[in-house]
Amino acid sequence: MTDLRRRLAAEALGTAMLVATVVGSGIMASRLTGDTALSLLGNTIPTGAMLVVLITTLGPVSGAHFNPAVTLVFGLRRDIGWLAALGYIAAQILGGLAGTLVAHAMFELPLLEVSATVRSGQGQWLAELVASFGLVFTILAGLRFRSDAIPWLVGLYITSAYWFTASTSFANPAVAIARAFSNTFAGIRPSDVPAFMAAELAGALLALALAGWLLADPKTLTDKTVSEMKAAP
Numbered sequence: 001m002t003d004l005r006r007r008l009a010a011e012a013l014g015t016a017m018l019v020a021t022v023v024g025s026g027i028m029a030s031r032l033t034g035d036t037a038l039s040l041l042g043n044t045i046p047t048g049a050m051l052v053v054l055i056t057t058l059g060p061v062s063g064a065h066f067n068p069a070v071t072l073v074f075g076l077r078r079d080i081g082w083l084a085a086l087g088y089i090a091a092q093i094l095g096g097l098a099g100t101l102v103a104h105a106m107f108e109l110p111l112l113e114v115s116a117t118v119r120s121g122q123g124q125w126l127a128e129l130v131a132s133f134g135l136v137f138t139i140l141a142g143l144r145f146r147s148d149a150i151p152w153l154v155g156l157y158i159t160s161a162y163w164f165t166a167s168t169s170f171a172n173p174a175v176a177i178a179r180a181f182s183n184t185f186a187g188i189r190p191s192d193v194p195a196f197m198a199a200e201l202a203g204a205l206l207a208l209a210l211a212g213w214l215l216a217d218p219k220t221l222t223d224k225t226v227s228e229m230k231a232a233p
Contacts, residue, residue, distance in 0.1 A: 004084060010062035011088050012095035014054045018066055019099025019178045020106075021050040026185035027107045039185055040162065048159030055151035067172040068092055069204035073136055076208060089174070096178030104182065115180050115187030119167060124192075125199045127167035132203030134161060135171045140211040173197040 022043065029042030055064040063080070065071045068089045075085040101111050138157045142150040161169035170176045170188070176197055180190040188196065 004087065007062040007084070008087050008091040010058045011065060012091040012098070014058045014062070014064060015066045015092045015095035015174055015178075016099035016102065017054060018047075018050060019096045019175055020103045021046050021099075022175065023100055023103035023179065023182050023184060023186045024106060027103065027109070030185040031107075040168065043168075043185065044159055044162040047162070048155040051158055052151045052155035055154055059151070062088070066092060066095075066174070067135075068174050069132055069172065069200050070136060070139065072201065073140075073204050073208045076205075092174040093177055096174040097181065100178045100182050109184070112181050113183035113187075115183045115189050117183070117187040117189055118192065119188045120192045120195065123166045125195055127165040128170060128196050128199035129203040129206070131161045131165045131167065131169035131171040132200040133207045134203075135169075136204045136207035137211055140207065141215060144211075144215045167196070170196055171200055171203075173200055176200070 025046040026039070026043045029039040032042065033039055054066065058064045063074070065074065065088055071080065071085050071088045071092070074080045075082055080088070104111050104113070135154065135157060138153050139150065142153045146153070158169060158171070161171065170179070173196075176188060176193050179186050179188045180193050
């Protein structure tokens with residue numbers, strides 16, 4: 001139980017720092033320039049960098065999920081028990097909300113706001129599905145081939161996904177919830193959050209399904225093929 005408490009604390013802390021980075025860098029960027037592209041760049045680089053830091057430092061404690069979609073995938077893979085997984089998700093959501101509060105406090109904004117930023121439409125939903133699919137696939141492929149490189153793989157993936165997806169790659173239900181309470185550059189209207197979450201979870205499940213086939217051990221695939229050939233009439 002003590003170990004689980006440490007893991008939950010790591011998930012809450014990591015998600016809080018991630019959201020504080022996303023929201024805080026967005027506020028700073030929008031205050032420094034009126035150029036939307038520059039603001040997005042100022043939001044992107046700190047987020048990618050923070051992910052590398054958080055996964056490297058907190059990964060050994062909790063696995064550094066910081067994302068309910070990732071936790072769901074690891075639960076389905078039986079890499080984490082469902083009781084712990086539910087605890088992880090609760091910690092991530094609460095940590096994300098704490099991150100929003102801290103970011104607002106640092107920039108002397110109201111601690112909680114309701115975002116008015118509209119993020120809706122088929123293109124946005126597809127973008128979130130793609131963003132979440134790519135994130136989860138990157139994690140699973142990294143675990144399969146280069147587990148030591150996962151912090152950089154995830155940080156670089158999110159950095160790029162900020163720019164190639166129409167939604168700027170939330171790819172995280174806990175972060176989407178937290179950003180709904182920030183009426184800033186990083187915000188999302190609360191009514192748009194459920195569709196984002198559904199797309200993110202769908203993308204994560206698609207990545208799990210594809211990775212299970214594509215990243216299978218070649219020896220296992222060969223053995224299966226031989227067995228099928230022997231069983232054929």
